Amino acid sequence: MSGAQGFSLPIKVVEAGGISAWLVEDHAVPVVSVSWAWRGGAALDPAGQEGAAVMAAALLTEGAGPLPATAFADALRDQAIGLSFSAARDDFEGGFRTLVPALPEAVRLSALAMSEPRLDEEAVTRVRARAVAAARRTLETPGGQARRAFWAEAFPDHPAGRPSGGTPESLTALPPDAIRAALARQVRREGLLVTAAGAITERELADLLPRLFAGLPAGAPPATPPLPPFRRFGQKVVPVDAPQSSALFGQPGLAVDDPDWEAAQVMIRVLAGGGFASRLMQSVREKRGLAYGIGANLDTLFKQAVIVGSVATENARVAETLAVTREEWARMAAEGPTDEEMADAVAYLTGSLPLQFTDSRRVSDALLALRQNDRPPEWLAGRPARLAALGRERVAAVAKRLLAPAELSVVVAGQPVGL
Incomplete structure (x- = not known):
């Protein structure tokens, strides 16, 4: 290393x-x-x-x-x-x-x-x-x-x-x-x-x-059915008798072999995956105190990624929380990240990479994840250079391509007020 x-x-x-x-x-x-x-x-x-x-x-x-x-x-x-x-x-x-x-x-x-x-x-x-x-x-x-x-x-x-x-x-x-x-x-x-x-x-x-x-039966497992396109479904409320509501929101992402994979990771980190530094955390928690935490990531399944986020808050605050979330979704789609946000996200994704390989179990599991996504052995070594080569314009273009705030699909479980 x-x-x-x-x-x-x-x-x-x-x-x-x-x-x-x-x-x-x-x-x-x-x-x-x-x-x-x-x-x-x-x-x-x-x-x-x-x-x-x-x-x-x-x-x-x-x-x-x-x-x-x-x-x-x-x-x-x-x-x-x-x-x-x-x-x-x-x-x-x-x-x-x-x-x-x-x-x-x-x-x-x-x-x-x-x-x-x-x-x-x-x-x-x-x-x-x-x-x-x-x-x-x-x-x-x-x-x-x-x-x-x-x-x-x-x-x-x-x-x-x-x-x-x-x-x-x-x-x-x-x-x-x-x-x-x-x-x-x-x-x-x-x-x-x-x-x-x-x-x-x-x-x-x-x-x-x-x-x-060698003791296993010959042959391979059956092929899994291909993943169909994500079905946008608008907003759905699941009634649950609880003082708080939980919301999941999401939309289609991109394939793991898409050339814009790393650009999408940078975009998601700035928007929703960077802890207290992310735009959603700043707008929802720090500025308005609407929820303790909120975030989103690229959830990979069947070699496709779905952008999925979650938040939990009081029933009376759900509507405002979702409105702010959609505003930040739209702002990222329209403007992309700033130069400073780009630099911070790339530095984090680059600097945190070695932390995935701190013991033999983590190394073996991380290598397995690469193989499951059909990455070649050299993919890992080239990742820092690919991240460093990303420009703000490219990440902004990916945000515009992927994010669809008007079609964000949302499920709220609880007793939300005003939905």
Whole structure:
């Protein structure tokens, strides 16, 4: 690694057993992290079986092969191995972090979890109860109601519009066979994206890959349905009996491979992503005291980004808060950022980049995110120069291209006054 202006990582590409992996080798600490993912996740759940992928991921560490849940957990704990799996809207991920002496055991237990999951009745019952409770808690808050309604309105005929973790109803009715089917279609030998970081050589990683994944069934997961255009839906109120309302607001963004990706990141940081320095925070909180916090970012799904923001405030202040938000949206679309705002945003995005790579797990996960967005290995090294080359005019043009204040879609959950 080097200074922020010339920050880069020595990414090596390792091929073995038909699998390609990215590696950042670093022997400063005797720790190895390996991350992997398949495209799919909750997007592959059949209608009515929402939550199958999320439950399947949770159950992979609840016993495997001859080891029931407690014995499997003890085996991980005894070697200080951190192993986890998760499913999101459009991917299914796994990964472990381990000390070098425990690396063979980490590989063995990870491979066993993926190739021979037990799905014991007791474990399924426990994981289901936890998932149902989480889904119910989400619906008990205005923020949870707003998020669910926003995505359902934006993508009504696509898996992106469904709760990726399932609903209390879908989780309760989910049969064990549906969980097994989720694993069967998702956890495959092909379609893998793999990254590694830490005290491991190229040769050692090449030897590890077949042992980690060879026991999986051949083939790749099914393709996910392409994301349709964001459906603008105006303003929707979800009645919730609460003293505060939560609002989600958003609009279409751009593809992750769009040439203006970095310009859009700079624009969003100035408008809504820069903490107290952002225009929305200044106008909504600092000048008017309408809300404790407000912000927006580029939410990436299916290799597309949606501009999504949120705010929570008293019911009586919702209308004014949204009016101010639209004003700032319009001002950015019309004028773009100032030179000073540009300089501050570029400096932050450049200077904060190395903070994403402070340990082996973060390095491995960050590399995986790059692969999931189809970035080439050299993309990271070129990012500081691309940011530095941005001019105010280009960012202003991107703001004008992307931001549509009159068509900003908003969901408010609560009892807002005047809407």
